[in-house]
Amino acid sequence: MRISNEEDRVHILDDKSNVLSVIRNIVANNNQEEAFYVCDVGDIVRKHKIWSAKLPRVQPHYAVKCNDGLIVLETLNSLGVSFDCASKGEINKVLDLGVDPNRIIYANPAKQASHIRHAEATGVSKMTFDNETELFKVKKLFPDARMVIRIRCDAEEAQCQLGNKFGCDPDTEAPELLRIAKSLGIDVIGVSFHVGSGCREPPVFRRAISASRKIFDFAETLGYQFSLLDLGGGFPGDKETSIDEIADVINVALDDFFSDLEVQVIAEPGRFYVSSAYTLACNIHSIRNVTQIDEETGELAIHRMYYINDGVLRFNCILYDHQVVNPVPLKEHPGSKYYRSSVWGPTCDGLDQVVEQVMLPEMKVGDWMVFENMGAYTLPVASPFNGFPIPKVQIVMDESIWTLMKDIIQFQNSHFEMLALPPTSEKHEKCYELPSFPIRIEIPGNPLETHILDYAME
Ligand SMILES: Cc1ncc(COP(=O)(O)O)c(C=O)c1O
Numbered sequence: 001m002r003i004s005n006e007e008d009r010v011h012i013l014d015d016k017s018n019v020l021s022v023i024r025n026i027v028a029n030n031n032q033e034e035a036f037y038v039c040d041v042g043d044i045v046r047k048h049k050i051w052s053a054k055l056p057r058v059q060p061h062y063a064v065k066c067n068d069g070l071i072v073l074e075t076l077n078s079l080g081v082s083f084d085c086a087s088k089g090e091i092n093k094v095l096d097l098g099v100d101p102n103r104i105i106y107a108n109p110a111k112q113a114s115h116i117r118h119a120e121a122t123g124v125s126k127m128t129f130d131n132e133t134e135l136f137k138v139k140k141l142f143p144d145a146r147m148v149i150r151i152r153c154d155a156e157e158a159q160c161q162l163g164n165k166f167g168c169d170p171d172t173e174a175p176e177l178l179r180i181a182k183s184l185g186i187d188v189i190g191v192s193f194h195v196g197s198g199c200r201e202p203p204v205f206r207r208a209i210s211a212s213r214k215i216f217d218f219a220e221t222l223g224y225q226f227s228l229l230d231l232g233g234g235f236p237g238d239k240e241t242s243i244d245e246i247a248d249v250i251n252v253a254l255d256d257f258f259s260d261l262e263v264q265v266i267a268e269p270g271r272f273y274v275s276s277a278y279t280l281a282c283n284i285h286s287i288r289n290v291t292q293i294d295e296e297t298g299e300l301a302i303h304r305m306y307y308i309n310d311g312v313l314r315f316n317c318i319l320y321d322h323q324v325v326n327p328v329p330l331k332e333h334p335g336s337k338y339y340r341s342s343v344w345g346p347t348c349d350g351l352d353q354v355v356e357q358v359m360l361p362e363m364k365v366g367d368w369m370v371f372e373n374m375g376a377y378t379l380p381v382a383s384p385f386n387g388f389p390i391p392k393v394q395i396v397m398d399e400s401i402w403t404l405m406k407d408i409i410q411f412q413n414s415h416f417e418m419l420a421l422p423p424t425s426e427k428h429e430k431c432y433e434l435p436s437f438p439i440r441i442e443i444p445g446n447p448l449e450t451h452i453l454d455y456a457m458e
Contacts, residue, residue, distance in 0.1 A: 009416050011396040013042070020370070022396050023281045023330060027368055034389060035282040035310035037374065041075055041397035041405070043277035047237070048079045051272070054247035057254060059266045061105050063233055064090040066270030066376050067278070070415050071395055073097055076273065078408055084268040088115040091124055101125070105230065107192065107268055109134060109150050109166050116141045126228075128192050130168040132180050139184045146189045147181065148230055149174055151215065153208035155234065159198025167193060170211040175218055182222045190228025190263075191215050198271065199234035202245045209253040216261065229258065231267040237275030238373040271376035278375030280391065281330065282308035284367050285346070294340065304341040304360065308369060310391055311345010311352040327355055330368035336361035343369070347386040392416050 011022045019038050026032055051060055061082040064073065068090065073083075074097060082103035085091045094104055101123035106115075109130040119127060120142040127142075129135060130150040138145050151174055152167030168174050181188050191212040195204045209229070216226045231250065235243050254265060286307035294301040306327075327343050341360040345352035363369075382390045393416050397405065409415070 009392075009394050010402075010411065011394065012402045013396055013398050019279050019396060020330070022394070023279065023368070023370060026394065027281065027283075027330070033283055033309075035280065035308070035391040037379070037391050037393045038279045038281070039069065039071055039375070039393050039395050040277050040279075041071060041395060042401055044072065044075050044273055045079065045401060047273050047277075048076070048081065050243065051269070054243055055250060055267070057265050058231060058250065059264070060273075061103075061107075061230075061266050061268050062273055063107075063268045063270030064094060065380065066233075067274040067378070068093055068380050069393065070412075071393070071409070072274055072277075072375075074409055075405070078405070081273075082266070084270075085124070088112075088118045091115075091119065091122060095122055105148070105266070105268070107148075107150075107230070111137070113137060113141055116145075120145070126189070128230075129177075130166055130173075132177060135177070135181050135184060135186055139186060143186070146187050148190045148192045148228060149177060149181075149188060149215065150192045150194070151208070151211060153193050153195055153204060153211055155196040155199040155201040155204040157200040158196025158234065159200070161196045162194050163196065170215060174215050178215075178219055178222055178224070182224070188219065188224055188226070190226045190230065192228075192230030192232060192268075194232030194268070195234045197233055198236060199246065202249045205231065205234075205246060205249045206253040209250070209257050213257040216263075227262065227264060229263050229265045231265065233268045233270050233272075235267070235269045235272035237269075237271040237273065237376060239276040243272060274375035275373050276375065278373075278378065278393075280310060280371040280374040280378070282310045282327075282369050282371070284308055284363055284365055284369065287363070287365060292340075302339055304339045304362070306341060306343045306360070306363065306369070307346065308343060308354065309346045309388065311347060311354055325354060325371050325374070327358060327360070327369040327371060329361060329363055330370050333361035333363070346388050349385070 013022075019040050022038055026036070059082060061084040062076050063084045065086050073094065077097050077099055082105075083094045083099060084105050084107045085094055086106075086108040091104060091106065095101065104124045104126070106119050106124050106127035109128045111127065111134065116127075116137060119125070125144065125146045126148060127138070127145055128148045128150045129138065135147070138147065150167050151170040152163045153170070154161060154163035168177055178188060193208045193212065195208055208231070212229055219226050235246060258265070284306050288305040288307075290303050290305065291300055292303045293299070338359040338361055341358055342356055343354040343358065345354055379390070379393070384390055395415065
């Protein structure tokens with residue numbers, strides 16, 4: 001394995017190395033104590049190959065909310081993937097990569113006014129809605145927006161249901177909303193849905209595509225010519241999962257319901273692209289042994305409580321995304337007895353339990369545990385609660401990918417560190433937003449001289 005000169009944080013894999021061997025090297029060589037992630041760029045590239053092969057008609061718009069790491073966005077952009085943004089901050093982040101605004105869908109049905117204005121100013125014109133308030137807002141703030149109606153169609157089983165919050169009823173609400181849109185002169189161009197994140201019921205995509213077709217037909221009676229179908233997210237992304245079944249359902253449903261129409265079909269996959277690309281390594285900093293009655297045998301037995309330096313308040317996928325994580329000891333423990341164990345995060349919150357029950361060998365303070373499939377809904381929602389730093393990211397990629405990427409990507413700290421706040425692009429802020437209150441401006445180079453300027457409100 002060769003380590004590149006990007007401050008030892010980009011690791012180039014050869015045929016003798018892999019993510020785990022990189023982690024072993026880092027903890028052996030670097031006096032490492034803090035928890036860290038490893039992002040395998042090759043995994044993201046391989047996911048895109050799978051998507052293109054299985055869903056050739058569907059243009060992916062990566063859901064930035066899932067993991068807005070710069071390396072993820074740059075890799076996907078270089079593969080030609082488009083983007084789903086939910087806010088001004090996400091729009092800025094994607095525009096900063098040089099992405100054409102036409103490759104962005106602003107897929108948040110409940111938008112703040114200033115974010116709608118920002119979408120207009122930056123040319124991001126495709127956006128979703130599911131209620132009439134949004135239509136009136138858009139009429140006032142961005143009358144030329146191209147709107148996409150989001151309908152509700154929930155999977156019977158999903159890791160994270162979204163229908164309780166978003167999506168209008170396709171039968172009882174959508175027709176009326178489209179009539180209102182028509183009367184306001186708003187351009188509605190298509191239908192979107194999200195069946196639920198981590199969908200475990202593939203046939204739901206057929207129901208949703210069929211419901212969408214009915215809305216296409218109804219819209220035609222109002223004089224609309226819909227041209228966009230957005231399948232949302234819901235595609236699994238862990239190592240042991242596959243999108244084959246969902247892809248089969250989608251491809252057949254598109255043939256059955258949309259073969260007679262010229263329609264652009266897009267989707268908003270999030271976890272599919274990033275979940276398996278990230279592995280988290282955590283250090284055990286404390287252990288408590290408690291004697292408990294074993295539920296199976298009824299006898300007294302030792303239960304080992306391991307305290308590690310990352311937890312549920314930081315890799316929030318457990319609380320926010322209902323994920324079950326699986327700790328694996330980094331080194332082997334030959335001959336060790338296995339104990340009933342629990343794993344706890346570093347904060348003082350009793351909620352910060354990573355795993356309630358797991359059989360683990362006898363591990364020591366300073367040993368490492370790794371967690372696979374940690375790329376989705378982890379880092380962007382991490383909190384530095386109790387003063388514990390958010391883990392940094394180390395990047396690995398195959399030699400062949402490094403050869404292609406090294407001239408495209410200018411590595412900076414932001415590739416390896418997740419910021420607590422969404423970055424705002426100076427460029428976009430200055431060009432497109434007028435401050436609406438008296439504003440304090442500091443003159444660069446002369447910090448003592450401060451001016452208060454009063455901007456007229458529009
Ligand atoms: C509007 C929208 N699109 C896409 C996604 C991504 O979903 P997934 O990660 O299941 O692909 C989400 C997730 O919350 C979402 O809210």
